[in-house]
Amino acid sequence: MVLKELQNIFHIELDAIYGQHEVDSLFYLCTEYYLNIARIQLTLEPELAITKPETETFFKALEHLKQQQPIQYLLGETEFYGLPFKVNENVLIPRPETEELVDLIIKGHSQQNKVSKLKILDIGTGSGCIAISLVKNLPNAKVYALDISKEALKVAKQNAKLNNVEITFIEANIIEVAENSSLWEDVASREKGFLFDVIVSNPPYVRNLEKQEIKPNVLDNEPHLALFVDDDNPLVFYKAITDFAINNLKPKGHLYFEINQYLGEDTKQLLVDAKFKDVELLKDLNGNDRMLKGEKI
């Protein structure tokens, strides 16, 4: 079948769901992934044809896209901070806002990392996107990554291998660990007594009451364990991680969070109350309160 014809079928079937522009992007992602054919090649060779089995692969993808399954899960991979990441339904698909958080940390700690080997902990690592892009760009750093989900940690370990970096992975529930410091000593027993220079987290932060704002492709496909918190205690992870950071950051160590845009001031107040200094709420490229940082005194 001629690829251009196939592209037309994608438009007929999917434009109403995704819009024309997005459908082109989805189609080109498929041609790159399944056929290793770049967008430019398609433009230069409009009569380019593919075999029957290849066509069938596209029709299968089309069916999944019609059901609004995220293309990243379909292809099993995505890109984050210029690096490749495997993803499946056990991990959140890394978001551009999170790249901004990573960028903030890299810019803030590059110099420091040249003179001392930074110890960094990423809490709720999911695909490992934060931990892996940090160690890739702060090559001296020793990075630890924690998640409650065994299945997510499997993906993160695969991604560490794929990107050729060393990370120490920890399976733990941060809420329990924050409440009971002897638990942390158990999980981190091999490295007893050390403190971190940087703790970072993009924890679950979407309230159930915000569900109507979430697109069906996210709601139906991405892990709810990674996304949702109770309406009546939406900062549960921020509170636990701040408590944990008080005990496990070095003096002058830094805490970084990705946050719920609607809860910026409340989340900031948590750090202020915990006597962090230079607490700063930062906006993402869309102008929403999205990042929070503070320094332990």
Ligand SMILES: C[S@@+](CC[C@H](N)C(=O)[O-])C[C@H]1O[C@@H](n2cnc3c(N)ncnc32)[C@H](O)[C@@H]1O
């Ligand atoms: C919003 S996702 C962030 C994933 C990844 N860091 C990112 O930025 O794309 C939150 C992660 O926290 C993990 N998580 C949820 N509850 C947890 C808990 N109690 N303790 C540790 N991790 C938890 C989830 O499994 C999920 O991977």
